[in-house]
Each structure stands twice: as structure tokens, then as C-alpha cells.
Amino acid sequence: xxxxPAIAPAGPRTARRPSWRRFLPGIxxxxxxxxxxxxxxxxxxxxxxxxxxxxxxxxxxxxxxxxDNFVNLxxxxxxxxxxxxxxxxxxxxxxxxxxxxxxxAILFMRRWRAGALLRTLVFIPSVISLTITGLLWQLALQxxxxxxxxxxxxxxxxxxxxxxxxxxxxxxxxxxxxxLWQSLGFFLVIYYAGLQGIDPELYEAARVDGASGLALTRxxxxxxxxxxxxxxxxxxxxxxxxxxxxxxxxxxGGPGTASQSLGVYLYKLAFxxxxxxxxxxxxxxxxxxxxxxxxxxLFLVVNAVRRRRRA
Amino acid sequence: xxxxxxxxxxxxxxRSIPGRIVGYVFLIALALVSVGPLVWMVLTSxxxxxxxxxxxxxxxxxxxxxYLYVFQNxxxxxxxxxxxxxxxxxxxxVIVVSSLAGYAFAFLPIPGKRIVFxxxxxxxxxxxxxxxxxxxxxxxxxxxxxxxxGLALVHTGAGxxxxxxxxxxxxxxxxxxxxxxxxxxxxxxxxIFLRVALPLCLPGLATVAIFQVLFTWNDLMLSNGLIQDxxxxxxxxxxxxxxxxxxxxxPALTAALTIAAxxxxxxxxxxxxxxxxxxxxxxxxx
Numbered sequence: 107x108x109x110x111p112a113i114a115p116a117g118p119r120t121a122r123r124p125s126w127r128r129f130l131p132g133i134x135x136x137x138x139x140x141x142x143x144x145x146x147x148x149x150x151x152x153x154x155x156x157x158x159x160x161x162x163x164x165x166x167x168x169x170x171x172x173x174d175n176f177v178n179l180x181x182x183x184x185x186x187x188x189x190x191x192x193x194x195x196x197x198x199x200x201x202x203x204x205x206x207x208x209x210x211a212i213l214f215m216r217r218w219r220a221g222a223l224l225r226t227l228v229f230i231p232s233v234i235s236l237t238i239t240g241l242l243w244q245l246a247l248q249x250x251x252x253x254x255x256x257x258x259x260x261x262x263x264x265x266x267x268x269x270x271x272x273x274x275x276x277x278x279x280x281x282x283x284x285x286l287w288q289s290l291g292f293f294l295v296i297y298y299a300g301l302q303g304i305d306p307e308l309y310e311a312a313r314v315d316g317a318s319g320l321a322l323t324r325x326x327x328x329x330x331x332x333x334x335x336x337x338x339x340x341x342x343x344x345x346x347x348x349x350x351x352x353x354x355x356x357x358x359g360g361p362g363t364a365s366q367s368l369g370v371y372l373y374k375l376a377f378x379x380x381x382x383x384x385x386x387x388x389x390x391x392x393x394x395x396x397x398x399x400x401x402x403x404l405f406l407v408v409n410a411v412r413r414r415r416r417a
Numbered sequence: 418x419x420x421x422x423x424x425x426x427x428x429x430x431x432r433s434i435p436g437r438i439v440g441y442v443f444l445i446a447l448a449l450v451s452v453g454p455l456v457w458m459v460l461t462s463x464x465x466x467x468x469x470x471x472x473x474x475x476x477x478x479x480x481x482x483x484y485l486y487v488f489q490n491x492x493x494x495x496x497x498x499x500x501x502x503x504x505x506x507x508x509x510x511v512i513v514v515s516s517l518a519g520y521a522f523a524f525l526p527i528p529g530k531r532i533v534f535x536x537x538x539x540x541x542x543x544x545x546x547x548x549x550x551x552x553x554x555x556x557x558x559x560x561x562x563x564x565x566x567g568l569a570l571v572h573t574g575a576g577x578x579x580x581x582x583x584x585x586x587x588x589x590x591x592x593x594x595x596x597x598x599x600x601x602x603x604x605x606x607x608x609i610f611l612r613v614a615l616p617l618c619l620p621g622l623a624t625v626a627i628f629q630v631l632f633t634w635n636d637l638m639l640s641n642g643l644i645q646d647x648x649x650x651x652x653x654x655x656x657x658x659x660x661x662x663x664x665x666x667x668p669a670l671t672a673a674l675t676i677a678a679x680x681x682x683x684x685x686x687x688x689x690x691x692x693x694x695x696x697x698x699x700x701x702x703x
Binding site for chain 2: 128129131132133135136138139140142143144145146147148149150151152153154156157164210213214216218221224226227228229230231233234235236237238241242243244245246250251253256257287290291295344347348350351354355368369372373376377387390391393394395397398401402404405
């Protein structure tokens with residue numbers, strides 16, 4: 107995401123205007139977007155930092171408690187487990203959803219009969235919402251009649267059937283696999299487009315030098331995909347950190363808190379008081395602030411890596 | 418494209434037949450795993466209730482009763498329309514404000530331009546969970562909580578940064594001479610934008626619209642948090658509630674999921690090419 111230097115072509119007429127008149131069209135053009143953004147995103151973002159310093163159930167007068175919410179978070183076992191779930195989910199999905207689509211895209215570059223059809227089929231799950239994905243897999247993974255167990259039995263692997271989503275140690279890996287199922291097509295398409303931008307002469311030259319197919323992939327294809335790979339990794343990190351829809355729809359964080367990510371925990375604290383507990387807006391926003399800081403750190407790390415590579 | 422493809426296939430021309438068979442088996446298995454659960458969803462929606470848990474994949478007596486049921490008894494049609502309304506307002510709003518802003522960020526002098534743009538881009542990284550609660554409080558204060566307009570406004574604000582980013586890169590591809598020529602002819606900035614620049618960026622508008630449809634139609638968190646009145650709820654939260662309430666009525670649930678998924682699948686197969694072009698237009702450049 108390179109930022110371009112501001113282009114300020116001062117035409118013959120504009121040069122003589124006083125500066126505020128020169129800026130007027132630009133300001134008017136940007137204003138509607140900026141107003142909408144500030145009103146419904148920017149101001150609430152600042153608000154979440156503000157509320158994180160209060161004890162507040164969403165109504166009545168917020169009570170200022172300084173950093174107490176953060177102190178309590180540090181000792182909250184549910185928060186700690188949400189951090190672990192979010193980290194495991196983010197790191198694993200990022201690794202899988204970067205490497206697998208890249209390899210599949212490289213495989214698709216060979217000439218296959220019906221290659222375009224197969225690619226489209228793999229692409230389809232990626233346009234389906236994570237809510238539908240989560241709800242569908244919740245059904246498909248159920249014992250008695252769920253697709254997964256029926257399919258395993260059909261393959262003679264009925265012994266592998268188990269209550270996938272009721273097992274606290276299996277649930278996060280299962281979510282990660284479902285995430286890969288859903289997103290593979292999306293990242294595949296990005297890589298596939300990136301592959302088509304590679305200069306064929308690179309391959310010609312290397313082949314003249316006697317490079318093998320594997321060497322071409324290793325020394326030409328993968329390095330040429332660097333920009334695309336950076337994009338895919340960044341998207342995956344952001345999506346992993348804020349994961350909500352898929353987990354909320356598939357397990358609602360359960361069993362217990364075994365698959366409760368930071369986003370799900372935040373949401374449940376604020377809105378999902380199933381057991382009638384009062385909403386904890388201030389406390390939930392403290393989690394939001396922690397997520398914001400994590401996003402900032404991620405951004406700085408990714409940027410630093412990019413810059414070092416380019417240098 | 419064909420150049421690379423031929424380079425690759427030329428390089429693999431000597432590849433063994435067994436190698437190609439393994440490749441086909443792998444790719445076909447991958448395609449089956451990708452669409453299998455969706456096919457199962459459709460097949461289950463066609464089954465009578467008595468056939469759901471017997472473990473056969475194909476319905477023995479296919480019927481459409483479940484579809485009638487979800488329209489007549491579960492009101493899926495009105496949730497669907499609610500989603501259309503919210504998505505429609507959001508897409509129009511995002512297109513109007515972000516094409517104007519994208520044009521300005523590409524061409525016009527603005528004080529603090531890089532900083533404003535940088536702040537907008539930083540917001541791309543932040544999860545919706547972060548501004549959900551204050552947005553909830555704000556909409557409540559404005560009397561817009563539990564309204565489709567309120568939800569659409571928050572979606573619009575959230576969609577603006579990415580849309581501006583895309584539109585700016587589309588506008589930057591326009592030759593500067595073209596714009597300057599119009600300017601020398603005495604055209605005002607807004608008519609240059611509307612008559613000269615915008616018609617050249619229709620693919621950009623289409624890309625923004627496609628992404629915004631995807632974001633808004635598929636969203637769960639904002640839609641669930643900001644509208645709690647069931648009668649005006651959108652599709653994704655409604656599906657979530659339905660699965661909770663009718664947990665054992667699989668034909669109805671899978672019929673509802675199919676109705677929600679089908680239009681998006683058809684739409685995206687049709688616009689797949691545009692979708693990729695748009696994504697690459699901005700993103701890979703850096």
C-alpha cells in the first residue's frame with residue numbers, strides 16, 4: 107500500500123487564488139466521506155478507549171475507575187484463554203491460508219482439462235458468509251446424520267467419528283480447518299492472478315540454464331509472488347485477530363470457553379448475556395483496546411519486515 | 418496469461434502420466450471437498466424430516482416443503498428484504514462519498530492530505546468489535562438504534578476507507594492531460610469529476626460495489642448488535658437465531674441457509690473476474 111506523493115497540479119487559474127480557495131474543492135469533495143467516517147467509526151473508536159476507563163453497564167452514569175478494567179483483565183482466566191485461542195487461531199490460519207493456497211495456485215498454473223471449472227468450484231465457499239459457513243458446519247459436524255460422520259462411515263472410517271464440536275481439545279483445530287475450507291478459494295484467486303503477472307522470460311532463461319521444475323518454483327515463482335504473499339499474510343493476520351463471525355456461529359465460543367476468541371468474548375460481555383448477567387460495556391471495551399494495540403503492533407511488524415526486504 | 422501458462426506447460430510437457438493422474442485426483446478431491454458441504458446442504462433441504470437422520474446422502478422422496486415452511490412460518494422473505502434494504506443504502510452511500518473522496522485524494526490539493534489518508538488506512542486494520550459498543554451508544558442517543566438507516570450508516574462509515582483506497586487507485590490511472598484539458602476549457606471541478614473522470618472509472622465503481630455487497634450482506638457482528646428488533650433484522654443474525662430455535666429441523670435450516678447463500682454464489686460466479694481485477698488494482702501495487 108504505497109502512498110503516492112500528493113499531486114497538486116496548480117493550473118494557471120488556481121495559482122492566483124488565495125490558498126483557502128485553492129483547497130476548497132478538495133475539502134468539499136472529501137468532506138462527506140470524512141464526516142461519515144468520523145461520525146460512525148472514528149468517534150466510536152475514540153469512545154471505546156474512553157469507555158475502557160469506566161465501569162459501565164450501558165445505562166446510567168459511567169463510573170471512572172482508571173485502569174482497573176485492564177488490571178482485572180490481566181487476572182481474568184476467560185481473558186487469558188481468549189488470548190491463547192486468538193493467538194493459536196491467528197498464527198495457524200495465517201500459516202495454512204498462506205501456504206496451501208499458494209501451492210494449489212501453482213499447481214493450477216499447469217494446463218488441466220476443466221481447470222477453470224475446478225477453480226470456480228474451489229472459489230465458491232469463499233463468497234459464502236462466515237455465518238452461513240459456521241452454521242452449516244455446525245450441522246455437518248453433528249453426530250447422527252451430520253455430513254462428516256456419514257462421509258467417514260462411507261469411506262470405512264466410521265471409527266474416526268466423534269463429537270467434533272463438543273470436545274474442548276478438538277474444537278479449535280476444527281474451526282481452523284473450516285476457516286481454511288472457506289477462505290482457500292479467495293486466496294487461491296489472488297495468488298493465481300499474481301502468478302499471471304510473472305514474466306515468462308524468467309522461466310525461459312532459467313530453463314536454458316538447466317533449472318529443474320522444482321528449482322523454478324523455488325527460485326522464480328515463490329520469490330516473484332512476494333508482494334502477493336505479503337498481502338495474503340497481512341489479510342490473514344487482520345482476519346485472525348478479529349475473528350468473530352465463524353466462531354460465534356459455529357460454537358459460540360464453546361464448549362465452555364474452549365473456542366472463545368477475544369472478539370467473541372468482547373461481544374458476549376456486551377450483548378450476549380445469555381444467563382441474564384448485566385452487560386459490561388466498559389470491561390468489554392478494555393478488550394477492544396487490547397485488540398487495537400495488538401493490531402498496531404502487528405502493523406508495525408509487517409511494515410518493518412516489508413521495508414527490510416525491500417532495502 | 419497464456420504466455421506463462423504455455424511456459425509452465427511446456428516445462429511440464431514431459432511430466433509423467435502417473436504424475437498427471439495424481440494431480441487430477443488431488444484437484445478433483447479438492448473441488449469435491451469445497452462444494453460437498455454445500456451440495457449436502459441443498460440435498461438436506463429437499464428431504465422430508467423423517468429422512469434426515471437415517472444417514473443416506475440423497476433424499477429418497479425429494480420435496481420443497483422446507484422452502485414453503487421457511488417463507489410462510491419463519492419469515493425468511495422479510496429478513497431477505499431487510500438485508501437488501503441495508504445493503505442497498507450502504508452501497509449507494511459508499512459509492513457516492515468514496516468516489517468523490519477518491520478523486521480528491523488522487524488529484525486535488527487538500528491540507529494535511531497524507532495524514533488524513535493515513536488515518537483512514539489505519540482504520541482498515543481495526544476490528545469492528547472495537548467501535549461496536551460506542552456506535553451502539555451513539556445510535557441510541559441519535560434515536561437510530563434498531564433502525565435500518567442506523568445500521569447502514571455505520572456500515573457506510575466502516576466501508577469508506579477501503580472504498581476510497583480502491584477509488585483513488587482507479588482515478589490515478591487516468592491520464593492527467595485529459596483532466597487538465599477539461600480544466601483549461603473552463604470546466605468546474607465537479608463537472609470534470611462527473612463528466613470526465615467518473616465515466617472512465619466505472620470498473621472502479623463496480624469493484625467498490627461488489628466488495629461492499631460482500632461486506633454488508635455477510636456481516637454478523639454489527640447487524641446483530643445494532644438491530645435487536647426481530648422484525649427489521651437482516652439475514653445473517655436471523656439465520657443465527659433460527660438455528661438456535663429450530664435446532665432439529667434440519668430441512669428448514671438448510672433451506673434457509675440455501676436461500677441466503679444462493680444469490681451471493683450466483684452473483685460472484687458472474688463477477689469473479691471483476692472481483693479479482695479490483696482486488697489487484699490497488700493491493701499488489703505496493
